[in-house]
Amino acid sequence: MSIEISASGLTLGHGGAPVAEDIDLALTPGEVTALVGPNGSGKSTLLRALARLHTPQAGAIVLDGRALETYRPRELARKLSFLTQSPLIPAGVTVQELVAYGRHPHQGVLARSTSDEDREAISWALDATTLHALADRPLDQLSGGERQRAWIAMALAQRTGLLLLDEPTTFLDIRYQIEVLRLVRRLADEHGITVAVVLHELNQAAAFSDAMAVLAGGRIVATGTPAEVMTEDTLRTAFGIETTVTKDPHTGVPTCLPTWREPAPAAS
Numbered sequence: 001m002s003i004e005i006s007a008s009g010l011t012l013g014h015g016g017a018p019v020a021e022d023i024d025l026a027l028t029p030g031e032v033t034a035l036v037g038p039n040g041s042g043k044s045t046l047l048r049a050l051a052r053l054h055t056p057q058a059g060a061i062v063l064d065g066r067a068l069e070t071y072r073p074r075e076l077a078r079k080l081s082f083l084t085q086s087p088l089i090p091a092g093v094t095v096q097e098l099v100a101y102g103r104h105p106h107q108g109v110l111a112r113s114t115s116d117e118d119r120e121a122i123s124w125a126l127d128a129t130t131l132h133a134l135a136d137r138p139l140d141q142l143s144g145g146e147r148q149r150a151w152i153a154m155a156l157a158q159r160t161g162l163l164l165l166d167e168p169t170t171f172l173d174i175r176y177q178i179e180v181l182r183l184v185r186r187l188a189d190e191h192g193i194t195v196a197v198v199l200h201e202l203n204q205a206a207a208f209s210d211a212m213a214v215l216a217g218g219r220i221v222a223t224g225t226p227a228e229v230m231t232e233d234t235l236r237t238a239f240g241i242e243t244t245v246t247k248d249p250h251t252g253v254p255t256c257l258p259t260w261r262e263p264a265p266a267a268s
């Protein structure tokens with residue numbers, strides 16, 4: 001079920017000067033890749049380009065051995081699912097109904113009823129996100145974390161091997177952030193799904209990903225394992241901040257502690 005996608009030589013922009021250039025990125029099948037970088041560095045634009053929601057000014061993207069632009073829309077929707085930042089909540093729609101939308105790419109144009117395969121996929125998505133108990137609840141009556149899980153469940157019901165998530169933890173408290181990221185981890189570990197996820201919290205990115213890519217100043221300034229990428233030098237280059245990078249005592253994963261306060265003025 002794992003799907004491979006790679007981008008090479010991408011130039012990304014919105015009409016004016018390019019936002020990012022010379023972008024090479026390959027997502028390893030069945031692994032979680034975290035995209036991190038300063039505000040406005042082009043992370044969402046890159047993710048949207050991978051989902052074919054943004055057309056690069058130059059470069060190529062290859063999905064599962066074929067140029068991305070050769071896919072028909074329905075065919076593409078069976079290969080990858082994309083979850084945008086803060087999706088709008090449709091009024092009155094229940095969790096079950098939202099998740100069922102994820103099946104549309106698999107249903108024939110004239111399909112009026114859900115097939116056994118649809119039911120099985122919806123049930124699997126509700127299971128994976130532990131949402132069965134909330135299936136009949138309208139989305140607008142859920143907590144932020146539950147709602148975020150419902151959107152992820154919709155993307156899962158699409159049954160794609162590639163999941164692109166743009167800041168799925170925004171607005172969630174720390175417990176729900178962990179819950180969503182653990183789910184992302186399980187999707188890769190237990191279901192072999194290839195995941196790219198834009199995250200702002202660097203320690204979470206390091207803890208939950210297999211690989212990290214740092215976008216800054218219009219380039220990818222570092223890629224590799226969290227241990228390779230989470231260095232004081234890279235964080236200084238990318239974000240212009242001072243940090244102390246240590247290892248999580250439980251897992252050995254690199255973790256950064258920013259220098260929060262301004263340095264005390266030198267004594268005269």
Ligand SMILES: Nc1ncnc2c1ncn2[C@@H]1O[C@H](COP(=O)(O)OP(=O)(O)OP(=O)(O)O)[C@@H](O)[C@H]1O
Nearest residue numbers: 014015019037038039040041042043044045046198
């Ligand atoms: N639709 C658009 N039209 C014009 N410019 C855009 C558009 N979308 C994004 N941009 C610009 O492109 C640049 C990159 O934006 P993008 O959203 O990809 O960055 P990002 O790294 O995801 O940022 P953030 O961390 O703030 O979400 C920014 O300067 C932004 O203002």
